[in-house]
Amino acid sequence: MTRKITLSLLFAALFSVFLHAQSSKISGLVTDSLNNSLINATVLLLEEDSTMIEFTQSELDGSFAFTKIPYGNYIVKVTYVGYIPQSIPFVADKKDIDLGRVVLNEISVELMEVVVKAARAPLKMRGDTLEFDITQFKVPENSTLEDLIRRLPGMEVEQGGGIKMDGKDVTSVKVEGKSFFGNNPTVATKNLPAQGVSSVQVYDKKTDDQVATGNTTPTNEKEMNVVLKDDFKNIVFGKGTVGGGNIDRFEGKFSFNKFTPEHQFSVIGVGNNTGRNGLGWDDREDFFGNQAYSDFESLKYGFNSLGGMRIIYFSDENDLNLEGKISELFNSSGSGGLPKNATGGANYNYDREKIKLGARYLFNHRGNEMNSFSSVNRFLPGNITNFDTTTSNNINTGNVHRIEAAFTGEIDSFNTIKVNADFGMLASQNNNNRLGLAFRNGDELISSSSISSDRNNDGMLGRGSIVYNKTFRKKSRFLGINSSYAASTLAENTGNLSQIDFENTDDTYLNQSFDNDARKKQIMANLMYNEPLGKKYFFSVFHNLDYTSQTGDVLVEDIFENERSVNEQLTRNYDTRVMTNFSGASLRYSSEGLNIAAGYGYQFTDLFGDFNIVNQKVAVDTTFKLPSLVGNVNYQISRNGSVGVNFSRSVTPPQISQLIPIVNNANPLYIRVGNPNLEPETTNSVSGNIWLSKPLSGLRVSLWGDYQLRQNAVTQAEEVSENFVTTTIPINYKTRTGVSISGNVGFPIVKNKVTSSARLYVNQSASYRLVNSVENFTKTFSVNPGLNVNITPSQNFFMYLNGGIRVSNTKYDISSAQNQKIITQNYSATLNFQIVKTLFFNSNYAHAFYRNDRTGQNNSIPIINASIYKQFLPGNKAEIRLAAYDILNKNTNYNLFAGNNIVSENETQTLARYFMVMFSYNLKGLNSGINRN
Amino acid sequence: MNQTIKALSVLFIIIISGQVFAQNTSGEIIFERKQFWVNIYTKLPFLTKEQIEREMAVWGKDQGNWAEKYLLKFGDNKSIYTQMEEEQNYGYSWRQEEVMFYRDYKEKTLTDKLPLGDKDYLLTGDIPRIKWKIQNELRDIQGYICMKAIAEHPIYGTPVTAWYTDLIPLGGGPEGFGGLPGMILMLTFNEDDVVIEATSVKLNVEGSKVELPKKLKGKEIALDKYVEDKKKFMKEALDNRRNPYNNLRY
Known part of the structure; x- marks a missing residue:
């Protein structure tokens, strides 16, 4: 009823309007080229710019009509299946417009x-x-x-x-x-x-x-x-930076990339003695192209294999490990000292239809000189303290060459094969000189030592793997099989020279040379199968096999007045084999955001070891049967929130090196002995997490908690002699526990302009250690709150403030008078802004405070960096930058630690104040916006 | 004055033409909706050319491998478009967005259920008119010859392309789009950001009923207000150099 009234009102209104407005009736006839009428053809009335106003269908005789069309310019468009659409522009300027016959031609x-x-x-x-x-x-x-x-x-x-x-x-x-x-x-x-x-x-x-x-x-x-x-148009990008500064500092970096959908080619080169300007994520993506993340797949299966990812390994600047991969070089972090690095390489990817191929080479040179000073306070039973100071100089140099090739082929949409091969070559040298002093109860000198070592490593590695993945017509059914083989040789040659002057006993003098030819072989074969049981349940089984054999010949010679004699205690050859078979099964339930999984696994580890020492033969032959259990529940409360609880119990077998009952006295002050009776350690872990986010308001909350209990925990038993010569042996002793809770809340203060995030980490750990057969129980509790504020009032200004305090309390029950409280505070401010159009300013101020009242240690390190840069050339392709690093000349790597039965302080000399002029060129233009970096 | 007259008469014409096409067409169409993350990301205004090309080089070929399935049921001059139940892949279930577009072509009203941020909204209002421009292109989708029409997206202001067939004479389509002389069988947002294409068309399905679910959870909101809020969120994200589609259904 209401509708009728509305309609008639509308009609009345329209009618009165029409009395004044002029309108046309448009008519026509739709036919084909043979003059046959086309019935039910769609006839559209369009505005001049083809915006649709109205549409109708042609009648049985092919006719159509639009009525009450205001005067103006229009198009009538007629479409009919199988015919070429026809458009007729016309002007409606009189009462009746007859468009006549509209002829549609058939599409051929x-x-x-x-x-x-x-x-x-x-x-x-x-x-x-x-x-x-x-x-x-x-x-x-x-x-x-x-x-x-x-x-x-x-x-x-x-x-x-x-x-x-x-x-x-x-x-x-x-x-x-x-x-x-x-x-x-x-x-x-x-x-x-x-x-x-x-x-x-x-x-x-x-x-x-x-x-x-x-x-x-x-x-x-x-x-x-x-x-x-x-995407077929070629993408070419490239950039380069060169810079020089005082105290002989230099930096250089270039990369060039040419990408087409089928071929990706890149080269990269980096060299510097500043330790900065290393390789990051962007460089990784530029270098690897579409294979930047193909390294992340793990070959070993587990309870969460599907969707599981390998944990990224961040290598240290000084670490050159033979078994690493090229990608690891792209995520290095600095560690102080005076570094010197050079890297160069090339990558090629081919990607077409069902085949992906990648081949790359990378060379890396690392060098670093580190001068450091450390002091350690050790608490021994009977109120004895041992205070050690060490001054050391460590020089590392090394070169590594790596070649990798990867092939992925899709046989069809269900079957995929991946083949990987890589080769590595390493040569490194290390020279280490240490001067040490050991005191009893503060100031009674026990010994002074001078230890120096020269080590050379030469190694080669070859590795290959093949992975076969099969999916099925039945969704979620999955089969994965893979196998890999790796072989490496490492020749280590070390010369040790140590002189220890004891105050109360005979001095020790050692001049030894070590030659170790080590060979390693590893064969792995892994399999997993996943089967859906109905729509909500999934069952999967896996088996991992790992056979690792390590053999080697160690020749240790004592050198006395240029005479070499074989050291009968340390010279040996060894042959160790570890065979691990791990089977597991899990059942999962997944529906509407609720995921529950439970799994059980069983691992057999066989350890064999033969050690032939000159007058002695030692063998290890033992089998460990290790069950493991996992369970987890994860519930997605909403699209932006979830809660989860996880439980796991696993057993870790000892390393074969911990089991060998051989005395290693290469360092006469620190003697290590193996323990053939060492048993596996059981780890129980319970964790829970909650996260919530409100994307519209910018609020984010995450909470995470974890409790770990290690039973039959592996710890060290120390025997410390009168002269502070320490002998350690690994033993199973009671438990080790750890609790950590962390929370993070991100919230806006002024929406989108000022945002903030507050964090809190709480940790507690408790562990036992035996010192001269006396149980020492150490408990450390730390609280670490922090807050940061991000200020971006405009696109041209950025400010970031961060502050955090860490209070750590360590209690030693062996010597409660020595309980430590270490307070570390970190504050930093970053300020970046645009001065004028292409002139920018960046600065960073960081101040760290370290305090330990008991020892009177109180240290503060302020660092200020600043740079000013100007972009020029069309498209801002070039940039010139003046930079000052550590303006206050205070930079150093400093660390305070308390735990087990020790308190330690360590300081490493690091590159301090320097100034640089840098020029950069980027084919694609430089980022002109202000942001955190 | 002349504009007003034109607008009024257009309104009038629409009322009339609605009646003309009140044919009783019914059926079920399954659409596959693919979102192309790299295409979306590389069109963000604050990226440098280098960042765009890096993204294309690394991820360019890895997009569009995954499709969400939607079902459009129509009949009695009504249509309802909802996401089909997600098939669990290898046993992990995420919360999916609850999306529903309900259209009553006779009453010219809509009832939509759409997410924005962490909330679900129930939108009601009149079906808005989309200014379609009819193009001179034809293509075949699932055996139906379709005509191309383009328009501007009411929220994002980016181009929308629809391919409709007058062989299914109901002016409906996926994602609430419609108003053309026939059913939309393919829809794209901003050229290649999102592509929604029919993968199965069944007409006159027996026992298929188009009904608004009785229980509908969500905060009630007017269509205009929802559009305004979404636009505001988009602008804020872009002003702050964030990808708005990370937290927003396109």
């Missing part, structure tokens, strides 16, 4: 069948241009544009490559509107790959005269324009 069978039906390609009619969007036109691999044109309706390719359209010669071929290939049009069509073409446009060629006069008389020549796919 060829066009309809080939383009529309078979190729499913859109067909576009634009004036005199006929355009096929041929991205979906199926052509065999490696086809050229010519092969493609051959298949297009209305087009012919002649013997010599000449192209005709509708009988007219195509005399010019342009690519992206440009005449690339001179006057011979076949060069383009014969060479361009069909896959790179997005569309082909053919139109009447206009003569220069026609272009000048605007004459549109059709000519007999056609012109073709080839539009390339966007």
Whole structure:
């Protein structure tokens, strides 16, 4: 009823308007080219710019009409399946407009069948241009544009490559509107790959005269324009930086990349003696291209294998490990000292259809000199303290070459094979000199020592793996099998020279040379199968096999007055084999955001070891049976929140090196002995987590808690002699516990301009250690709150403030008078802003405070860095930067620690104040915005 | 004055034409919705050319491998578009967004259930008019010859392309889009950001009923207000150099 009234009111209103406005009735008749009426054709009334106003259908006699159309310019468009749509522009300027017969021409069978039906390609009619969007036109691999044109309706390719359209010669071929290939049009069509073409446009060629006069008389020549796919256009980017400063500082870095959808090529080179400007995530992506993250897959399976990722290994600046991978070099972190680094490499990826291939080489040189001073206070039973100071100089240099190749082939949509091979070569040298003093109860000197060692390592590694993954028609059914083999050799040659002067006993003098030829082989085979049980339950089983054999010959010689004699205690050859078989099964339930999983696994570890010492033969042959259990529940409360609880119990077997009952007295002040009776350690862990976020307001909350209980915990038993010579042996003793809770709340203060996040970490750990057969129980409790504020009032200004305090209390029950409280405070401020259009300023101030009232240690390190830079050249491609590092000249690596039965302080000299001038060039232009970096 | 007249008469025409096409067409169409993250990301205004090309080089080929399935049921001059139950892949279940577009073409009203941030909203209002421009292109989708029409997205202001067929004479389609002389079988947002394409078309499905669910959870909001809020969120994110689609259904 209401509706009727509304409608009649509307009619009344409209009627009164129509009395004054002028309107037309538009009519016409839809027929085909043979004058047959077309019934139910769609007739659209469009505005001049083709905006749809109204539509109707033609009647049984083909007629149509639109009434009450206000005067103006319109288009009537008629569409009918199988016919070319017809548009008729007209002016409505009188009462009755009869458009007469609208004739629709049939789309040729060829066009309809080939383009529309078979190729499913859109067909576009634009004036005199006929355009096929041929991205979906199926052509065999490696086809050229010519092969493609051959298949297009209305087009012919002649013997010599000449192209005709509708009988007219195509005399010019342009690519992206440009005449690339001179006057011979076949060069383009014969060479361009069909896959790179997005569309082909053919139109009447206009003569220069026609272009000048605007004459549109059709000519007999056609012109073709080839539009390339966007991603097919080559991507080239490259950048470089060089810089020099006082105290002989330099930095250099360049990279160049050329990417096409099928080929990716990159080279990189970095060299510096500042330790900064290393390689980061962006460099990693630039270098590896589409294989930047292919390294993350782990070969070993587990309870959460599907979707599981390998933990990223961040290597230390000084660490050159033989078994590393190229990708690890891209995430290094500094560790003080005076570093000198150089890296260079090249990468090539091929990616086409079902095949992916990658090959890369990288060279890395690392060098670092570290001078450090450390002091350690050790608490012994009977109120004895041992205070040690060490001054050391450590020089590391090393070169590593790595080659990696990876192949992934999709056999079909269900079967994938991946093959990886890599090769590495390492040569490194280490020179270490230490001067030490040991005191009893503060100031009674017990010994002074001078120890120096020279070590050379030479190693080679070869490794290969093959992975087969199969999916099935049944969703979630999955089979994965992989196998790998690795072999390496490492020749280590060390010369040790130590002189220890004891105050109360005979001095020790050692001059030894170690030669170790170590060989390692590892074979792994892993399998997993996942089966869906209905829609919500999943069952999976896995088995991992790992066989590692290590053999070696160690020759230790004592050198006395240039005479070498074999050290019968340390010289040996060894042959160890570890065979691990781990089987597991898990059952999971997943539905509507609730995920529950439970798994049980069983591991057999066989350890064999033969050690032949000159007059002694030691063998280890033991088997460990180790059960493990996991359970977890995760519930997605909403799209932006979840809670989870995890439980696990696992057993870790001892390392074979811990089991060998051989005395290692290479360092006469610190003697290590193995324990053949060492048993596995059991780890129980319970953890829970909550996260919530409100994207609209910018609020984020996350909470995480973890409790760990190690039973039969492996700890060290120390025997400390009168002269502070320490002998350690690993033993199983009671438990070790750890609790950690962390919370983080991110919230806006001024929406989108000032945001803040507060954090709190709480840790407690408790462990036992036996010192001279006396139980020492150490408990450390630390609280670490922090707050940061991010201020970005505009695009040209950025400020970041951060502050945190860590209070750590350590209690030693062996010597409660020595309980320690260490307070560490860190404050920092970053300020970046734009001075004028292309002139920018960056600065950073960081201040750290370390305090331990008991020992009177009180240290503060303020660091200020600042730089000013100007961008120039079109597109801001170049930049010149003046930078000052550590303006206050205070930089040092400092650390305070309390735990077990010790308190220690360590300081490493680090590159301090220096100034640099740097020039950068980037082919694509530099980022001009202000941000954190 | 002339503009007002034109607008009023257009309104009038729409009322009339709605009646003309009140044919009783029914059926079920399954759509696959693919979101192309790299295409979206690389169009963000605050990225440098280098960042864009790096993203394309690393991830360019790895997008569009995953599709969400939606079902459009229509009949009695109504249609309802909802996400089909997600198939658990290898046993982990996430909370999916609850999306529903309900259209009553006779009453010209809509009831939508859409997320924004962490909340679900129930939108009600009149079906807004989309200014479609009809193009000169044809293509085949699931055996239906479709015509191309383009428009501007009412929220993002970016191009929307629809391919509709007048062989299914109901002016509906996926994601609430419609108002054309036939059913939309393919829809793209901003050229290649999101592609929604019909993978199965069944007409006159027996026992299929188009009904608004009785229980509908969500905060009630007017269509205009929802559009305004979403626009505001978009602007804030872009002003702060964040990808708005990380937290927003496109």
